[in-house]
Amino acid sequence: MRSVRICLLIPQSGAAGLWAPSAEACGRLAVDEINAMSGVLRRPVELHVVNAGETGPSAGWAARDAIDIDRVDGIVGMLPSFARDFVARAARGRVPFIYTPQFEGRSSTLDVMATGETAEELLSPAIQWLSETRRARRYFLCGNDYVWPRSSLQIARRLIARFGGTVTGEYYLPVGQHDFDEVLDRIKATRSDVVLPYFLGSDCIAFNRAFCAAGLSSRTLRFSSAIDETVAYGLNADETENLYAASSYYGSIRSRNNGAFLERYHTAYGDSPPPVNAFGESCYEGIYSLASLIEEAASLDARKLTRLYGRTFQRRTARGDLAQSVVGGRHPIYLAQLDGYDFSIIARR
Known part of the structure; x- marks a missing residue:
């Protein structure tokens, strides 16, 4: 029985490329944790980190190669909005596509599960x-x-x-x-x-x-x-x-769950890893969301998985273990003032 192959699709250059190190680190941490808990459908998870490039078309081509050549079972994408529909068209009907960063909130006519804040x-x-x-x-x-x-x-x-x-x-x-x-x-x-x-x-x-x-x-x-x-x-x-x-996430949030996440993160990567941030942490959540979809469907069939978009079931996050819904249960929003390099939380809504 082969492994479950997940594509983490992220820009590794250009304006959004500065998030690539933290996105990859958070993605690998999620996969390591999932594998330590017997994997997905009792199969090991294999992570393929793929460069989305700097444009929408380059992201679409990268997604197609991941599906056709690497034979991935799903895509977790932390991408600018201009690339989202290119990837969705490549994935549609073939593999599930989890879109993780904050975004403008426009709903797509394509099959995309957005986990980020609007x-x-x-x-x-x-x-x-x-x-x-x-x-x-x-x-x-x-x-x-x-x-x-x-x-x-x-x-x-x-x-x-x-x-x-x-x-x-x-x-x-x-x-x-x-x-x-x-x-x-x-x-x-x-x-x-x-x-x-x-x-x-x-x-x-x-x-x-x-x-x-x-x-x-x-x-x-x-x-x-x-x-x-x-x-x-x-x-x-x-x-x-x-x-x-x-x-909805800062490394400075004081909570039991975030403290445990940061401990696992630094245990995995040492004292000077890529800085934890909302864009990187969204990849951690995205991989857990995809794993939860597959477990809930008990299948890798894209048609069965996409029918579950929006359904309520559990997933792991750095902000709270086992949030209530993949897309419906929203995290609180934190307002912060930047004091030097520290985000000081001033309000929670």
Whole structure:
């Protein structure tokens, strides 16, 4: 009886490539734990880490090769939204596809099981907190020019209006372009209270560096759910002034389950592993979600597995052992202020 083969599909270069080390580390930890508990369907699990590349088509080609050549039984993908449907088309009807990162919340017509938080879930408590606690009224929106930033910031517009604020401007740049002079000039001219930068990975680091170099950090707040530990480590400590974030996971969350997860993570990888973050941890959850699907269906048949999308059954997470649902039971959202390199939790919604 052969092993159960899982493809972990992640970009290993480009703007999103900075998350690859933590994604792979969390994925391998999940597989090691599953194998220590007798595997899936009493078979050992074999992890194939596959480079999705930097574009949607490259991710689709990588998924097809994983299915046709590596003969994987399922795909767990931590990818930008512009690559999601390319992978879904490659996987549809052949293997299940678990999509793990936070995303804009648009439902796809293709067979995708999304386990990450939506923009609505992340933005709503944050904008309410900024409005009520920091009295923010004037918001400037900016980010990369693709579906996740544009759709997320469209949701932000509606929430800002609901809480009595106004949008002072909106600006988008292609992925990989780091000429921020015009957008920073517009932010200065509008005298905004808050900037919502939705840039991807290394682009997010570049924007925040430029923002601080322009002298804006002392008088303008920044908030984004696109900022995590990996992005923070790309900044100087003084470049985190007035920087806020929202996520369902931070390594700094104090809980029994997260403490146990971090202990297992550091036992596996030592004192200086890739930083734990929401994007990497989502791969840990994604692999457990796929394993739970297979166990529930008692089959590797993609048709049987995809019929279970949305059904309630148990899966393991770093935030709470055995969450109630693969897609329906949502995690709490944590608002945090970045203090140097530490995410200090300021609210839980």
